[in-house]
Amino acid sequence: MEPGEFLAVLGPNGSGKSSLLKALLGMQPLSAGTVEIAGGRPGGANRKIGYIPQQRAIDEALTLRGVDLVGLGLDGHRWGSGVFGMAARRRRVAEVIESVGGTRYAKQPVGRLSGGEQQRLRVAQALVGDPEVLLCDEPLLSLDLAHQRGISELIDGRRREAGTAVLFVTHEINPVLRYVDRVLYLVNGQFRIGKPDEVMNTETLSELYGAQVEVLKVGGQIHIAGAQSALCEDEPHHHEAATGS
Amino acid sequence: MFDFGKTWDLISGLEGVQTGLLAAAILGLVAGIIGPLIVMRRMSFAVHGTSELAFTGGAGALLLGIGVEYGALAGAVVAALLLGILGARDADRDSVIGVILSFGLGMGVLMLSFYKGRSGNKFGILTGQILTIDSTNLSLFVIASIVVLAVLAMIYRPLLFASVDRNVAVARGVPVGFLTVVFALLVGVSTALSVKVVGSLLVVALMVTPAAAAARVTASPWKATVLSVVFAEVAALGGIVLSLAPGLPVSAFVTAISFLIYVVCRVVAWARDRRTRVAELGPGLVSVAAG
Numbered sequence: 398m399e400p401g402e403f404l405a406v407l408g409p410n411g412s413g414k415s416s417l418l419k420a421l422l423g424m425q426p427l428s429a430g431t432v433e434i435a436g437g438r439p440g441g442a443n444r445k446i447g448y449i450p451q452q453r454a455i456d457e458a459l460t461l462r463g464v465d466l467v468g469l470g471l472d473g474h475r476w477g478s479g480v481f482g483m484a485a486r487r488r489r490v491a492e493v494i495e496s497v498g499g500t501r502y503a504k505q506p507v508g509r510l511s512g513g514e515q516q517r518l519r520v521a522q523a524l525v526g527d528p529e530v531l532l533c534d535e536p537l538l539s540l541d542l543a544h545q546r547g548i549s550e551l552i553d554g555r556r557r558e559a560g561t562a563v564l565f566v567t568h569e570i571n572p573v574l575r576y577v578d579r580v581l582y583l584v585n586g587q588f589r590i591g592k593p594d595e596v597m598n599t600e601t602l603s604e605l606y607g608a609q610v611e612v613l614k615v616g617g618q619i620h621i622a623g624a625q626s627a628l629c630e631d632e633p634h635h636h637e638a639a640t641g642s
Numbered sequence: 643m644f645d646f647g648k649t650w651d652l653i654s655g656l657e658g659v660q661t662g663l664l665a666a667a668i669l670g671l672v673a674g675i676i677g678p679l680i681v682m683r684r685m686s687f688a689v690h691g692t693s694e695l696a697f698t699g700g701a702g703a704l705l706l707g708i709g710v711e712y713g714a715l716a717g718a719v720v721a722a723l724l725l726g727i728l729g730a731r732d733a734d735r736d737s738v739i740g741v742i743l744s745f746g747l748g749m750g751v752l753m754l755s756f757y758k759g760r761s762g763n764k765f766g767i768l769t770g771q772i773l774t775i776d777s778t779n780l781s782l783f784v785i786a787s788i789v790v791l792a793v794l795a796m797i798y799r800p801l802l803f804a805s806v807d808r809n810v811a812v813a814r815g816v817p818v819g820f821l822t823v824v825f826a827l828l829v830g831v832s833t834a835l836s837v838k839v840v841g842s843l844l845v846v847a848l849m850v851t852p853a854a855a856a857a858r859v860t861a862s863p864w865k866a867t868v869l870s871v872v873f874a875e876v877a878a879l880g881g882i883v884l885s886l887a888p889g890l891p892v893s894a895f896v897t898a899i900s901f902l903i904y905v906v907c908r909v910v911a912w913a914r915d916r917r918t919r920v921a922e923l924g925p926g927l928v929s930v931a932a933g
Contacts, residue, residue: 422813424812440815460856460861460862460866465862466807473814476799477795478794478795
């Protein structure tokens, strides 16, 4: 990946999207091959990586405000109590929260915020450490359209301004289609990578799924018909193909 | 009921009372600081389980004729590690704690039945014996507290991260598994300290209730910690002072004060939430409600 590149990672459940993220974070050893991320071994360079997780319900009573969540993204990995340097830390956190438009609710308990508000703070949390690479694990899941767009714009803005490479795992490409430089499509251990048009077409995806799928382009969006039926198949030739690749 | 003159005479006249107050003040600090982390990590029941195994350890030590506090410490540390490691998955944590807790309690009861010494010693493990702390005990108590606080100061920030936001903490390279084990050890040692003051049945009143009360009134981790320390101090010191004149068990007063603070915090939070909701509905509705 190039600095500033926006790579969307697509594929059905269980195709290895999360394993890819885990391997990049050094949490899963590789059976073969090598990984290099942010100029280092995976696991050794996690400080240079911003990570945006899926939106999940947070306990309403959790004693954690938006500013605390973002602050942990800045220096939560460092030892010590964090009592010193609090003023500078607070300024930096406030700046980043302002840049994602979260100032209004940053002092409220995170468990009481809406999913969209939480994800905005998640973006701030990932950006506050000035990452070289952003790993996004389905950050738009369960958000409404307006928030999907807001969050995607924030991520896109970051890579344009700071040249941060974005690896965006998603099962739905349309909310980010306009920002995507390249697509990595994973199915049963096989993959195709290239520009959206090169990968997201009937011929390539039918070959990848090993079954006939139809890629339809409607109003600037991409829809895949027939892919779901291919998911459950677990035939031997898929495995052979997988080990071969 | 509260006799000020008599209480003052007891505090100023008895060295044991002063030592007890000092130990309670130190414990208030330790319990108050570690409490919010216990609540965030949903470990209240684990703390209760740990304290019941401190009872087992204490009972075993009594039977063997070694210091109860060493037995309690050993029991609590082993229990905290077991619960921390075996019950790492949320799904079976509750049941693992229940299983270990009941077995440990049963073993403790068995060991006490073999003990032929003073029955006050038996009862003391369950309900605390703060006023029997002497100067050798006190120095052990102080050293253990300082170690707990020093380790907490070193790991506080990543521990907080791992406690409230595990997935992102893992992604950022925080050694979550290592911190779980270290925290379990700290919980074990703090529990053993609390057992001495309030007894193994009532440890939760000092290690969990003040922090749970603080969590009702603030969402800031820092403010919650400060409040939790204040609440724990009020409960621990207030409990001892109030128990002196009537000569009733310390732990009864400590738990009562702790519970009262919790109830007050819930009422405050409820009233504040209600006010915010009314404010959000707008002034028109308020006047209707008032009229």
